[in-house]
Every structure is written in structure tokens, then in C-alpha cells.
Amino acid sequence: MAVIKAFKSIRPEKELAGKVAALPYDVYNTEEAIEAVKGNPYSFLHIDKSEIDLPSDTDPYSEEVYLKARSTMDSFTEKGIFIQDDTPKLYIYRLIMDGRIQTGLVCCSAIDDYINGTIKRHELTREDKEKDRINHVDYCDANTGPIFLTYESKKNINAIVESWTGKQTPEYDFVTEDGITHQVWIIDNPETIETLVDEFDKIPSTYIADGHHRTASAVKVGLKRRESNPNHTGNEEYNFFLSVLFPHDQLYIMDYNRVVKDLNSMTTDEFISKLEEVMDVESSGSQPFKPSQKGEIGLYLDDTWYRLTVKENTVDYKDPVASLDVSILQESVLKPLLGIGDIRTDKRIDFVGGIRGLKELERRCKIDMKLAFAMYPTSIKELMAISDAGLLMPPKSTWFEPKLRSGIFIHQLT
Known part of the structure; x- marks a missing residue:
């Protein structure tokens, strides 16, 4: 107690x-x-x-x-x-x-x-x-x-x-x-x-x-x-x-967003094509896309925003860590497509607290990064469930x- x-x-x-x-x-x-x-x-x-x-x-x-x-x-x-x-x-x-x-x-x-x-x-x-x-x-x-x-x-x-x-x-x-x-x-x-x-x-x-x-x-x-x-x-x-x-x-808890320096030697079209194999991809043009629910991720690339929707058959929702949106992004996109295996040490990725807003993601992509991912916030219930299970969350999962x-x-x- x-x-x-x-x-x-x-x-x-x-x-x-x-x-x-x-x-x-x-x-x-x-x-x-x-x-x-x-x-x-x-x-x-x-x-x-x-x-x-x-x-x-x-x-x-x-x-x-x-x-x-x-x-x-x-x-x-x-x-x-x-x-x-x-x-x-x-x-x-x-x-x-x-x-x-x-x-x-x-x-x-x-x-x-x-x-x-x-x-x-x-x-x-x-x-x-x-x-x-x-x-x-x-x-x-x-x-x-x-x-x-x-x-x-x-x-x-x-x-x-x-x-x-x-x-x-x-x-x-x-x-x-x-x-x-x-x-x-x-x-x-x-x-x-x-x-x-x-x-x-x-x-x-x-x-x-x-x-x-x-x-x-x-x-x-x-x-x-x-x-x-x-x-x-x-x-x-x-x-x-x-x-x-x-x-x-x-x-x-606010979103904790990701910005990435390059497309791992792919063209934009090649990256989007590979992305469509693991997520549903819908362009929203210049209109910023802020995820409104779990399973949605915003992508900003080449002055264009996209709505990414996680395909349900790709996620084990019984696993409290694997079902986190930040985990899904890591295992479906960052690691296999962009070659970012360890986000703790890889210099090609950086993190932006949600308090800075989506405009900060656009700004970073115009200055020193190529693409950005806007995340839906991890919930306090998810945090507690993972802690109760004796498991660990991926780095940069929560921004209080x-x-x-x-x-x-x-x-x-x-």
C-alpha cells in the first residue's frame, strides 16, 4: 500500500x-x-x-x-x-x-x-x-x-x-x-x-x-x-x-510527435507506396491533420498533410505496449521503412512536444527535417495498464x- x-x-x-x-x-x-x-x-x-x-x-x-x-x-x-x-x-x-x-x-x-x-x-x-x-x-x-x-x-x-x-x-x-x-x-x-x-x-x-x-x-x-x-x-x-x-x-497528456531527417533513400512516391501497404493513406492537402482518435496518425511531407489510419489486422490490441500508436508507428513505419531501429540513439529522428502545435512540425520540416508524424496522445489508462503489467513504454510516449x-x-x- x-x-x-x-x-x-x-x-x-x-x-x-x-x-x-x-x-x-x-x-x-x-x-x-x-x-x-x-x-x-x-x-x-x-x-x-x-x-x-x-x-x-x-x-x-x-x-x-x-x-x-x-x-x-x-x-x-x-x-x-x-x-x-x-x-x-x-x-x-x-x-x-x-x-x-x-x-x-x-x-x-x-x-x-x-x-x-x-x-x-x-x-x-x-x-x-x-x-x-x-x-x-x-x-x-x-x-x-x-x-x-x-x-x-x-x-x-x-x-x-x-x-x-x-x-x-x-x-x-x-x-x-x-x-x-x-x-x-x-x-x-x-x-x-x-x-x-x-x-x-x-x-x-x-x-x-x-x-x-x-x-x-x-x-x-x-x-x-x-x-x-x-x-x-x-x-x-x-x-x-x-x-x-x-x-x-x-x-x-498531450501528443508527443516525431520528425525525421530523410526518407531512407526513397523518393516520396516510393515511401507513400510502401506506407500504403501498412496503413490507409488519405491526403488532406495543405490542411493540417491532427489525429482525433487512437489509430490515427498525421503525416506531413513535401508541404502536404496526410491522414494515416492503422489497419486493424496489423495490431495486437491485447498487448498494451504493441497497441500504443507510438509503438505501431515504430514497428510499422520508422523501423522497417525508414531504418530507424533505436529512437533513443538514432540522430535522424527528433521529438516535438504537443504543446508546440502542428505549426512547429511544419517549421522543422522546412528547416532541418524531411517529414513529421503527428500522434494521438497516449492515455493515462494506457500508461497505468503498462505499468501494472510490469512493461515499459517506448521512449517519448507521453508529454504531460x-x-x-x-x-x-x-x-x-x-
Whole structure:
């Protein structure tokens, strides 16, 4: 059953919360992060991506970077940019995007829940990315970015959360530069905290929606500290990591689209002819085609949009992974026709989050790519089914919006 825990959050001083809050570190490259923090000395990117405040030739994985992150975090505390609650609390984090609301519970989850499979994953992690976050967590002695978890929505939990937000004034209430509203409430009532802990103890599984590398890194830091502590009890803060739990029916997954550099030595006519063997192909001319249901894929090639429809006899719909549209595209088109076997490593393919729209696919095809595929979004139910089966989704299968901001909550490990 899911273990959650209240904690004494390190968080921004109320008037600075909107300036501190930043998109996750892996949304930016170094140059983009430098641009994002211009004129804002409070941005959490100064901690989360601290190489931006070091010489341009600094290795982003050097010890110097992690030491800089720690010193900046200490400086934020000394200057009063960060404060820390004096007793363990739970927090409610609400995001509003285009009128759509998702409300999550901020808490600590147990690393043992990840180890024993109560917290379920659907992606592989890369060792180099894990190592970076392990060092960042270890040097900062804190989880600095929340893990985005989901669970099957429960009426009892929803009622408690809605009751609290309906009666209490939010501690934070600000709008970020992308127009997303962020609101935070503090749950400081011991009985309410205990009730929520008990309610989650009835939930058999939670699921990683976003943050596989941060989760794996937090777990490895916790295990390393267990080994080095002969008096380990299991109650130490390093046995838990920062998370935000959202009910599954509030989440919004956008399409995660593909752009490809060439036609693998084929002409356009040759490619379309081969494509027609595995999919129904219908031209929509210059009118962009956005898939409206599972089994539809948009193709943009040579200034023309096409509607691709998956032929049912080509798909095993009993297989939760093989039946994903991204899997069908990979196994029917990308691999056999375009020669792209491993989308993790092949430099001929790139990925475009649905937040950028179909115009971005057209733009890329005019600049550095030859063709684009517009996908129908993977559903949260598909994600949960694959996780429940102990299977893995193909890379770049989901794009969640809105993104959780880092820097609003920090969980100290000692």
C-alpha cells in the first residue's frame, strides 16, 4: 500500500514564490537556462542548473557544479529567500492551464515503495542522467525537484482536498510567464494529515507520470545513506523523496510527435507506396491533420498533410505496449521503412512536444527535417495498464502539461 509522509518543507518566502518557481532542469539546455534567468536572481534554475553561474567552459557534471548548487541554496536560505516550516505538513499544489484544473497532494513517498513495486514505472533510465541527479541530491542534501506521481482517483481523498481548498486561503497564488496559475495550500491540521496518510495506505499502487530519473536517483541516494549509517532506523528523511500525487482523471497528456531527417533513400512516391501497404493513406492537402482518435496518425511531407489510419489486422490490441500508436508507428513505419531501429540513439529522428502545435512540425520540416508524424496522445489508462503489467513504454510516449515547477517545495534529507 502507498506510504506518504508529511515533511518540513523548505520553500520560498511568500512574495518571492513566483520568481523562484522554475520549470524542471531538463526542460532547458544551458544556453536556454541562461536566457530564462535574465533579470531574475531568484530563479530556482540557479540551483537546479547551477552551471549557468559558472564559466562557460565548465563541465556540467563536474563537482564544481554541484558545490555551486549547494552554496546557492545555502545563500537563498541565509538571505531569507527560502524559509522552512517548523513542523511536518502536507501541501496542496494546484495548476490551472487554459481553464483546466489539476490538484495534487505534496508529500514524501517512501523509497521502499519504489523498490517493492508499489510505485510503478513505465520507462527505463539512463545511468548518466541518474548520476547527475544523484550528485545534485547528495551535495544539496535535498530533493529539489518533485516527482510527478498519479493514482487511481478516490472520492474520499478528493473530498478532503476540495474541502481544504474551499475553506482555506492559498499560501501561494501566482501566474507564470506561460499563463499557468499555481496555487499552494498548507495542510497543518494533524487530524487531516493523519486521515490522508490513512487513505493513501488503502491505495495499492501509485504511478510515475514524469520524473523517472529523479525517482531512481532519490532511491539510490537513500540506499547509499542507509549503508553508511550503522544506526539506520528507517525513519530518517533520506528514506523518503519529494513527490506530488495527482488523481489520474485530472491529468492531461498531450501528443508527443516525431520528425525525421530523410526518407531512407526513397523518393516520396516510393515511401507513400510502401506506407500504403501498412496503413490507409488519405491526403488532406495543405490542411493540417491532427489525429482525433487512437489509430490515427498525421503525416506531413513535401508541404502536404496526410491522414494515416492503422489497419486493424496489423495490431495486437491485447498487448498494451504493441497497441500504443507510438509503438505501431515504430514497428510499422520508422523501423522497417525508414531504418530507424533505436529512437533513443538514432540522430535522424527528433521529438516535438504537443504543446508546440502542428505549426512547429511544419517549421522543422522546412528547416532541418524531411517529414513529421503527428500522434494521438497516449492515455493515462494506457500508461497505468503498462505499468501494472510490469512493461515499459517506448521512449517519448507521453508529454504531460502543465509541468510542475521546481523550487516551490524542497525536502531536506537530514
